[in-house]
Amino acid sequence: MNDIAWYQEFFGEDYLRIYTPFLSEEKTLREVDGISKLLHLPAGSSILDLCCGHGRHTIPLAQRGYQMTGLDLNESFLQRARTDALAQGVQVEWVHSDMRYIPFEHTFDAVINIFTSFGYLENEEENLHVLQQVHKALKPGGLFLLESVYQNKLVRSFSPYGIIRYDDGLLVLEERSFDLLSSRNNVHITMFTPDGQRIEHEQSVRLYTLSEVVGMFATVGLRLQAYYGGLDGSPLSMDSRLVVVGRKQE
Numbered sequence: 001m002n003d004i005a006w007y008q009e010f011f012g013e014d015y016l017r018i019y020t021p022f023l024s025e026e027k028t029l030r031e032v033d034g035i036s037k038l039l040h041l042p043a044g045s046s047i048l049d050l051c052c053g054h055g056r057h058t059i060p061l062a063q064r065g066y067q068m069t070g071l072d073l074n075e076s077f078l079q080r081a082r083t084d085a086l087a088q089g090v091q092v093e094w095v096h097s098d099m100r101y102i103p104f105e106h107t108f109d110a111v112i113n114i115f116t117s118f119g120y121l122e123n124e125e126e127n128l129h130v131l132q133q134v135h136k137a138l139k140p141g142g143l144f145l146l147e148s149v150y151q152n153k154l155v156r157s158f159s160p161y162g163i164i165r166y167d168d169g170l171l172v173l174e175e176r177s178f179d180l181l182s183s184r185n186n187v188h189i190t191m192f193t194p195d196g197q198r199i200e201h202e203q204s205v206r207l208y209t210l211s212e213v214v215g216m217f218a219t220v221g222l223r224l225q226a227y228y229g230g231l232d233g234s235p236l237s238m239d240s241r242l243v244v245v246g247r248k249q250e
């Protein structure tokens with residue numbers, strides 16, 4: 001039995017190696033534009049980037065005049081974020097914590113959670129607990145913006161295998177299974193590096209339908225404000241991502 005959760009083990013250099021080629025600065029800045037438009041908050045508003053990673057959205061949002069806090073479990077991502085923020089000359093509060101423990105109360109005008117950073121925890125109660133923490137951290141009337149893979153889209157286009165060859169010769173094989181009882185997408189990742197190493201990782205993410213998210217929001221006191229198929233504000237469809245905005249009741 002492995003005591004280390006997959007999300008403690010996977011996020012690090014290998015995650016960056018697999019995903020960075022798909023996350024150009026241009027794409028990230030388009031996402032940042034989308035986040036600002038969807039939240040529609042005045043400059044100076046306080047925003048928590050929950051599971052901020054290395055701050056790819058946190059830092060550009062701070063550059064746009066928001067008062068940013070970034071929270072993540074991975075200290076090496078936060079270290080990189082601190083260095084980048086310093087280089088960009090922006091002030092961000094970085095918090096090293098598990099998303100289950102958000103050490104703020106009635107503090108933020110908005111909380112954002114981007115790039116499928118929700119649904120990682122061991123069971124439904126733990127994932128719901130994160131939303132309770134989000135609710136606690138928001139000011140009355142504050143917004144929560146969640147952006148993720150959409151369960152309907154994954155199921156509709158489900159493919160049990162995927163293989164990608166990177167320019168440097170890295171091969172990444174994904175063996176996927178969607179558990180119908182838990183609605184978790186379980187992925188076994190094998191990296192074949194150009195120097196002949198074989199590295200294995202696991203991912204297990206609870207993916208949600210819109211109605212499930214709306215139900216969880218209601219349970220913790222977040223009212224549905226809007227939903228979209230992407231951060232660009234496009235409509236939700238069976239082929240889109242899932243973006244849901246909830247508002248903490250006044």
Ligand SMILES: C[S@@+](CC[C@H](N)C(=O)[O-])C[C@H]1O[C@@H](n2cnc3c(N)ncnc32)[C@H](O)[C@@H]1O
Nearest residue numbers: 007011051052053072073074098099114115117
């Ligand atoms: C898919 S990445 C997305 C990062 C960032 N939002 C982005 O778009 O680049 C998920 C992030 O969640 C963080 N994470 C994983 N489990 C966590 C937990 N239990 N509490 C807080 N952060 C966690 C990881 O360290 C990683 O930075």
